[in-house]
Amino acid sequence: MSAAPQKAKPGAEKIAVNVTAVVPLNDLVTRFEFQRSDGDLFPPFSGGAHTVVTMDDNGRHRLNPYSLMSDPADLTTYAISVRRDDEGRGGSLFMHRNVSVGDRMTITYPVNLFSLDLRARKHVFLAGGIGITPFMAMIAQLEHSNGNWELHYACRTPALGTYVDELRYKYPNKVHIYYDDQNQAIRLEDLLDGQPLGTNIYVCGPKGMIDWVHATASAAGWPDANVHSEEFLAPQPGEPFEVRLCKSDKTITVGEHESLLEAIERAGVEAPFLCRGGSCGQCETNVVSHDGTFVHRDHWLTEDQHASGEKIMPCVSRFAGKSLELDR
Amino acid sequence: MTIQFNDETFRDDYSFHNSDWAIKRFPFPFHEDSYMYAVNMEQHRGGPEGSVYEKRFDVDEHYISEMRDRAMVLADDPLRCQSLPHMTLAGWDLLELIMVSKSEDYPDLFELHRDGDTWRWINKPLGIDDTFTFLDETTLPYGPMEYITRQTQGDFCVLDQRDGNLWMDAGTVTTQADWSLDFDIGMNFFEWHAPVPLAHEKGIFERALKFLLNIQQGAPARRLNWTMTVNPLLDTSPENYHKWGVQKTTLTPENIGAKQHLRVELQTFFRLPRSNGLVFPIRCYLCSFQDLMTMPKWGRRLHRVVRDLPVELATYKGFIDNRPMMLDYLSQFDDGLPTSPGIFPDFDTEPALQK
Numbered sequence: 001m002s003a004a005p006q007k008a009k010p011g012a013e014k015i016a017v018n019v020t021a022v023v024p025l026n027d028l029v030t031r032f033e034f035q036r037s038d039g040d041l042f043p044p045f046s047g048g049a050h051t052v053v054t055m056d057d058n059g060r061h062r063l064n065p066y067s068l069m070s071d072p073a074d075l076t077t078y079a080i081s082v083r084r085d086d087e088g089r090g091g092s093l094f095m096h097r098n099v100s101v102g103d104r105m106t107i108t109y110p111v112n113l114f115s116l117d118l119r120a121r122k123h124v125f126l127a128g129g130i131g132i133t134p135f136m137a138m139i140a141q142l143e144h145s146n147g148n149w150e151l152h153y154a155c156r157t158p159a160l161g162t163y164v165d166e167l168r169y170k171y172p173n174k175v176h177i178y179y180d181d182q183n184q185a186i187r188l189e190d191l192l193d194g195q196p197l198g199t200n201i202y203v204c205g206p207k208g209m210i211d212w213v214h215a216t217a218s219a220a221g222w223p224d225a226n227v228h229s230e231e232f233l234a235p236q237p238g239e240p241f242e243v244r245l246c247k248s249d250k251t252i253t254v255g256e257h258e259s260l261l262e263a264i265e266r267a268g269v270e271a272p273f274l275c276r277g278g279s280c281g282q283c284e285t286n287v288v289s290h291d292g293t294f295v296h297r298d299h300w301l302t303e304d305q306h307a308s309g310e311k312i313m314p315c316v317s318r319f320a321g322k323s324l325e326l327d328r
Numbered sequence: 329m330t331i332q333f334n335d336e337t338f339r340d341d342y343s344f345h346n347s348d349w350a351i352k353r354f355p356f357p358f359h360e361d362s363y364m365y366a367v368n369m370e371q372h373r374g375g376p377e378g379s380v381y382e383k384r385f386d387v388d389e390h391y392i393s394e395m396r397d398r399a400m401v402l403a404d405d406p407l408r409c410q411s412l413p414h415m416t417l418a419g420w421d422l423l424e425l426i427m428v429s430k431s432e433d434y435p436d437l438f439e440l441h442r443d444g445d446t447w448r449w450i451n452k453p454l455g456i457d458d459t460f461t462f463l464d465e466t467t468l469p470y471g472p473m474e475y476i477t478r479q480t481q482g483d484f485c486v487l488d489q490r491d492g493n494l495w496m497d498a499g500t501v502t503t504q505a506d507w508s509l510d511f512d513i514g515m516n517f518f519e520w521h522a523p524v525p526l527a528h529e530k531g532i533f534e535r536a537l538k539f540l541l542n543i544q545q546g547a548p549a550r551r552l553n554w555t556m557t558v559n560p561l562l563d564t565s566p567e568n569y570h571k572w573g574v575q576k577t578t579l580t581p582e583n584i585g586a587k588q589h590l591r592v593e594l595q596t597f598f599r600l601p602r603s604n605g606l607v608f609p610i611r612c613y614l615c616s617f618q619d620l621m622t623m624p625k626w627g628r629r630l631h632r633v634v635r636d637l638p639v640e641l642a643t644y645k646g647f648i649d650n651r652p653m654m655l656d657y658l659s660q661f662d663d664g665l666p667t668s669p670g671i672f673p674d675f676d677t678e679p680a681l682q683k
Contacts, residue, residue, distance in 0.1 A: 013546035043545055044424075044601040072602065109546040115604035117490055118414040141602075144463075145417070225491050274542065282542060 011052060011063075011273055012108040015042070017078070019103040025081065029130060029162045030096055033070070033079045037104060041075040045110035047138030048202075048230070051078065052276060054106040055094050061265075064091040064234075065275050067133040067204075068110055071140035078107070081162065083130040088234055089257050113279050114204070114230035116141070121198035123149040126186065126213055128205020129156065132163055134230060135204065139171070152186045154178040154205070188213065192220045202228045233278040233297055235259035238318045244325040245269055246288050260314035264328060271314065271328060278316040285312055285326050292321010330436065333392045333453060339400075344560035346619055350389055354615045355380050355592050356623075356671050357552040361632040363641075365527045369539055372550035372596050376672075380594055381550070384429040385480060386611065387437065392453055394481050394503070394562065401502040401563050402478070407510040408502050408565075409474050411486070415498035418486050419473030420463055421600035422607050426476050451479055473498055482594075482611030485509075489606055494540060496520055503562040503612045505555045505591060506646065511566070525640045540597060543606060548598040552671075553610075556647040556654075557591040560614045564591075579650055584657045585618035588650070590630070617657060623673035624681050627661030634658060 017034035024030045036042060045068055055062040070079035085092045099105070114134055116123060123142065125135045132153055142149050151174060155161040158179060167175045178184040192201070201222070203213040210229045217227045237257050244251050245264065254263040261283055264271045274280040278298035287310050296306040298313035305311050312319070312326070336343045346354070357363075375381025380388070401408055411419055427449055431440035439450040445462045456479065460467040468475045477484045477500035486498035493516045501509035512520040517537050527533060543549055557564055558576045579587055594611040621627045634642075634654055642648040663682040668674050 012544045044421075045545070046602055046604040049604070109544060110601070111544055112604045115489070118417060118488070118603060274544070280542070281538070 012111050014106050019101055025162050026160050029081055029083050031081045033077050042078055045072050046112050046115055047141040048114035048134045049110035049112035052108040057094050062091045065277050069133040069136040081133050111274050117200045120200035124201045125151045126203040127153040128209040131205035150174045152176045157181045188216045200226045204230050233316045235316050241319050245328045276315045283315050285328050288325035288327050290324045334389045336393045338397045338562040342559050351619050353379055355594055356626050357554040357592050358629055358633050359671050361629050362636050363633045365532050368551045369549045372548040383433040397562050398502045409500040410513050411473050411498035418600050418603035418605035421602050423472040423476040426480050482609045485608040487606045506564050508566045525644050543597050543599050545599045545601050550596045553593040555591050555645045557589045588617045589614045621661045625667050625678040629667050631658035631662035
């Protein structure tokens with residue numbers, strides 16, 4: 001045994017997979033199914049877990065997190081569902097345009113930052129759009145153990161109601177669908193009002209929906225510990241900026257369409273990460289000095305830490321100004 | 329190799345003993361000539377052949393006797409094994425982890441045959457051959473955690489992860505260094521570590537918790553911890569302090585080499601995949617001072633560590649009163665020569681005692 005604490009490794013353990021199915025579900029969403037290239041079974045996982053998919057886009061490595069949405073009891077196949085983002089940085093477009101059956105890819109072991117509270121007597125799921133994916137696995141898990149759950153799922157239109165038909169068919173009494181184009185909305189205050197003691201609520205969807213659920217539940221007197229959310233942030237484009245990496249003695253430029261973390265990796269500097277979406281805390285980096293303004297976008301650091309200028313989460317946050325030096 | 333299992337006791341006549349093989353592979357916890365707390369974690373993926381780090385769950389010559397001792401402790405005090413209602417799935421996770429690991433790592437001792445949810449488990453050393461339905465606890469004689477931990481050396485804390493913390497919500501704890509599962513059940517990471525001196529001030533627990541929350545599937549971790557025990561007792565629990573505490577006063581310069589034991593915990597950490605919980609196995613290894621002194625490097629180093637340990641730590645670890653007598657004994661084995669770095673005994677390269 002060594003004495004020194006070990007440096008966090010970049011990313012979770014990896015698994016080589018073959019793409020075994022590509023199933024377009026509607027205009028925006030496609031399901032991708034994987035089996036292990038070595039023919040073994042996948043490790044078990046818990047509902048709410050995600051995997052990070054490595055895409056080889058003409059030599060540029062894209063690493064995007066996606067919720068595992070297959071039944072956790074099925075260890076032969078992992079599945080993700082990817083919403084095409086035409087305005088994004090290209091990961092989802094790559095999946096939609098370039099990935100086909102038979103391709104070999106690399107994904108990580110499951111990591112769960114959005115797990116069920118197994119003490120809950122009832123689980124209420126609130127999904128918005130592609131936010132349905134983690135709940136597909138959670139529902140399957142709870143069905144195996146006779147868990148008590150209900151789903152409230154808001155979609156833009158019936159045509160974009162990913163998995164609506166399947167869910168309604170399998171669980172007609174537990175699934176409630178709301179279509180924006182029909183002016184249907186989740187009546188959250190009434191919904192919260194009727195829940196038995198020991199209920200936990202889970203929300204996954206756009207930021208506005210998550211904030212709305214937290215605020216409404218809090219105003220209704222719900223303990224924070226009973227309200228769970230997951231929002232993966234995609235890094236946003238921004239003005240290029242220069243960064244000095246002190247430990248590695250390198251100066252790098254973060255391009256308009258890449259994240260600070262990606263720029264660090266591109267320079268050959270090992271940096272820890274897990275979710276690449278501002279949630280897990282693994283890539284937290286100390287700021288040595290700065291002259292400018294941080295664009296903090298993560299959910300990990302506290303407001304005080306954001307204000308202090310001493311830390312940054314390079315997976316989603318950026319910087320604008322004269323100079324930035326990091327302890328990396 | 330085939331393990332020759334000892335027939336021995338950890339109470340009454342204390343017939344526990346280490347073979348030469350067991351002494352050589354003892355997890356001596358000091359990598360240098362002094363000791364202070366640190367977040368001394370490393371990946372738990374194998375180690376030197378034959379060492380206690382090699383397998384995911386080490387099985388050694390004490391296996392059968394340790395399991396007999398555990399059964400006696402549980403018969404006297406069933407609260408040493410508890411699982412809050414939401415922890416049953418984590419118990420199955422643990423059963424699966426141990427059965428898969430042991431059957432792969434020790435195929436001559438353990439077999440697991442899986443046909444869908446119908447599992448057959450064969451434990452040859454303990455003479456067990458059970459068929460059960462995975463995830464159906466009515467098909468096992470105990471809950472899944474109790475079933476498998478009655479067949480696995482070491483204590484097991486099964487932790488729930490929520491609200492950015494870890495919670496001691498299940499466990500089997502019969503070989504502990506003076507802490508109580510019944511007292512700690514339901515506590516979070518900071519609450520159950522509250523009694524530890526010095527480490528809070530150094531921010532050790534914040535960093536350790538952060539590390540543990542981020543342990544992921546497929547990437548287990550480990551560390552060593554240690555204390556001192558008079559007589560080879562596995563069950564040094566607060567519940568039984570009235571029985572073993574007084575034994576600390578029985579040390580004499582004549583019997584200290586045989587009676588005083590260094591107690592080392594190999595602590596490992598595994599993410600549990602189906603429940604997203606964490607299991608924290610704490611495996612206890614005991615070695616008498618006189619057996620340790622057969623390795624010249626360990627003799628030199630143990631003297632220096634015990635001599636220089638801060639008073640608070642010697643008090644917390646329960647040997648402050650016996651420290652002078654320990655030092656009288658240990659100083660005979662310290663000739664002042666330097667020691668090689670690292671924990672391994674380096675018996676073939678370290679010089680013999682020069683006095």
